[in-house]
Amino acid sequence: MRSPRPSSGVADLESDSRSDTDEQRRERIAPGAGASSPTATATAAAAATSAAVEPQAGLGVRLEQLRAFYGDLEAVSGIDLDFRANEVTAIIGPSGCGKSTLIRCINRMHEEIPGARAQGRVMLDDLDVYSPSVDVVAVRRAIGMVFQKPNPFPTMSIFNNVAAGLRLSSGRRGDLRPKVEAALRSAGLWDEVSERLDEPGAGLSGGQQQRLCIARSLAVDPEVILMDEPCSALDPIATLKIEELIDRLKARVTIVIVTHNMQQAARVADRTAFMLDGRLIEVGPTHEIFTRPADPRTEEYVTGKFG
Ligand SMILES: Nc1ncnc2c1ncn2[C@@H]1O[C@H](COP(=O)(O)OP(=O)(O)O)[C@@H](O)[C@H]1O
Numbered sequence: 001m002r003s004p005r006p007s008s009g010v011a012d013l014e015s016d017s018r019s020d021t022d023e024q025r026r027e028r029i030a031p032g033a034g035a036s037s038p039t040a041t042a043t044a045a046a047a048a049t050s051a052a053v054e055p056q057a058g059l060g061v062r063l064e065q066l067r068a069f070y071g072d073l074e075a076v077s078g079i080d081l082d083f084r085a086n087e088v089t090a091i092i093g094p095s096g097c098g099k100s101t102l103i104r105c106i107n108r109m110h111e112e113i114p115g116a117r118a119q120g121r122v123m124l125d126d127l128d129v130y131s132p133s134v135d136v137v138a139v140r141r142a143i144g145m146v147f148q149k150p151n152p153f154p155t156m157s158i159f160n161n162v163a164a165g166l167r168l169s170s171g172r173r174g175d176l177r178p179k180v181e182a183a184l185r186s187a188g189l190w191d192e193v194s195e196r197l198d199e200p201g202a203g204l205s206g207g208q209q210q211r212l213c214i215a216r217s218l219a220v221d222p223e224v225i226l227m228d229e230p231c232s233a234l235d236p237i238a239t240l241k242i243e244e245l246i247d248r249l250k251a252r253v254t255i256v257i258v259t260h261n262m263q264q265a266a267r268v269a270d271r272t273a274f275m276l277d278g279r280l281i282e283v284g285p286t287h288e289i290f291t292r293p294a295d296p297r298t299e300e301y302v303t304g305k306f307g
């Protein structure tokens with residue numbers, strides 16, 4: 001397998017990686033696909049040193065007529081939807097309406113399920129995620145995923161959990177520590193674990209494990225993070241920490257979060273999309289979706305009449 005990333009700018013959370021050009025960022029995902037991007041995704045100022053989360057102009061995601069199938073079952077039925085760069089978009093809707101399927105299509109995890117396939121387009125900025133020139137492994141780094149149940153490698157140390165993705169993408173083992181530290185700081189976990197980096201990840205609380213998983217995806221410098229009900233196994237205090245983290249992280253990545261918790265969507269999401277039976281019913285500023293939705297079905301759902 002070819003290396004999805006060139007040796008320059010290997011997931012370095014320190015200031016120098018912020019000098020990656022758009023071309024370099026694209027080249028990681030679609031090596032040799034050409035560097036013709038007129039789009040303004042200028043990398044943000046590289047200077048910040050004190051902030052744990054350095055701002056970066058992120059990349060948006062656009063779904064165009066996305067359909068997803070499990071065998072003959074159509075779980076996502078032709079969705080057009082924009083996830084704007086550096087915003088948090090919540091996806092809400094009753095169980096089984098296709099939320100998880102939809103987000104798994106964004107980083108090409110859906111196709112890993114036997115019998116599953118997707119149709120339509122997923123654009124990461126101006127890059128077609130399903131184009132044959134795309135490196136799927138690099139796509140999954142650029143578009144990270146956090147699941148409902150925290151899934152750190154249980155016997156692996158805290159340090160190695162974060163370093164795992166870096167090791168795959170970097171030959172330079174010697175300088176992993178600053179990157180691991182930076183990712184743990186960005187995930188708001190450093191102060192809690194800095195004295196026990198060699199202990200197993202499974203020894204952390206549920207909320208800490210979830211932040212460890214977020215640190216693991218941040219370590220490889222993603223453009224987008226997909227979160228599938230990331231707080232549903234957590235207590236309210238751990239949930240609040242994740243929500244605060246999401247709010248900080250959007251300065252640097254684009255975030256899509258599936259949630260069953262209406263209050264959570266209202267707290268963290270700039271925009272909210274409501275799905276029903278594999279279709280997008282509506283999307284808009286979160287406040288509008290909750291206070292004056294265009295579709296009566298949205299109103300029924302957000303006011304708890306079904307779902
Ligand atoms: N691995 C799978 N194999 C077959 N069908 C699946 C699979 N995962 C989900 N589905 C079906 O696809 C539809 C959408 O499911 P899902 O995306 O998990 O919904 P949600 O996340 O909104 O609860 C449901 O009908 C579900 O039964």
Ligand SMILES: [Mg+2]
Nearest residue numbers: 099100101228
């Ligand atoms: Mg789901």
